[in-house]
Amino acid sequence: MNNVLIISGHTDLATSVANKTILETLARRLPEAEIVKLDELYPDFKINVEAEQQRLLRADIIVLQYPLFWYSAPSLLERWMEETFRHGFSHGSTGDKLKGKKLVLSFTTGAPETMYGREGAMGYDIEDFLPCYKATCRLCQMEFAGYVYTGGVSYGNRTSPELIEQQKIASEQHAQRLIELLEKTSYR
Numbered sequence: 045m046n047n048v049l050i051i052s053g054h055t056d057l058a059t060s061v062a063n064k065t066i067l068e069t070l071a072r073r074l075p076e077a078e079i080v081k082l083d084e085l086y087p088d089f090k091i092n093v094e095a096e097q098q099r100l101l102r103a104d105i106i107v108l109q110y111p112l113f114w115y116s117a118p119s120l121l122e123r124w125m126e127e128t129f130r131h132g133f134s135h136g137s138t139g140d141k142l143k144g145k146k147l148v149l150s151f152t153t154g155a156p157e158t159m160y161g162r163e164g165a166m167g168y169d170i171e172d173f174l175p176c177y178k179a180t181c182r183l184c185q186m187e188f189a190g191y192v193y194t195g196g197v198s199y200g201n202r203t204s205p206e207l208i209e210q211q212k213i214a215s216e217q218h219a220q221r222l223i224e225l226l227e228k229t230s231y232r
């Protein structure tokens with residue numbers, strides 16, 4: 045498989061069920077992938093730009109792994125992107141360092157998947173929240189290679205060991221779907 049870089053944007057993995065399970069499954073199943081936990085490295089939000097840009101340079105496929113917060117990525121992941129995707133590096137007349145790399149989104153939502161849709165409670169399809177990543181890929185000459193998403197993994201629905209176990213199983217299945225997407229992306 046190509047070099048895979050997984051950036052975890054969860055702000056506190058210690059309290060996570062879904063993202064934690066997904067990352068643990070990926071670490072086991074894709075030992076060659078580089079997994080970066082932003083909450084461990086940068087609790088102060090002070091991103092080491094040089095180190096993060098070096099990781100990006102080594103990667104063929106970049107996975108953003110995060111819980112949806114206010115229909116967007118968590119602040120820490122936004123910060124990472126604001127700092128590392130700099131003019132002259134990722135974009136601009138002399139910035140082509142991400143050219144040809146592939147971006148994959150892997151995210152979880154508290155609301156169930158049935159709530160995301162024009163007719164659902166959210167009033168928007170889940171895909172309606174992705175154009176900023178597609179536009180970023182376009183600007184940086186990257187390929188948007190798709191997304192994997194799991195809904196219904198809310199904190200409010202963790203009131204018994206059985207319900208927590210269900211969320212872990214859904215998260216393991218999420219990791220499996222992500223691995224399949226990465227394999228497909230790698231070999232084309």
Ligand SMILES: Cc1cc2nc3c(=O)[nH]c(=O)nc-3n(C[C@H](O)[C@H](O)[C@H](O)COP(=O)(O)O)c2cc1C
Pocket residue numbers: 054059060061062063064110111112113114115116152153154155156197198199
């Ligand atoms: C600050 C905050 C904002 C959130 N915003 C959303 C949201 O916009 N849509 C949604 O479906 N879930 C939202 N959630 C729920 C999270 O997406 C959900 O708890 C997370 O995916 C579970 O993953 P974890 O177990 O790894 O923490 C939010 C949660 C928090 C704490």
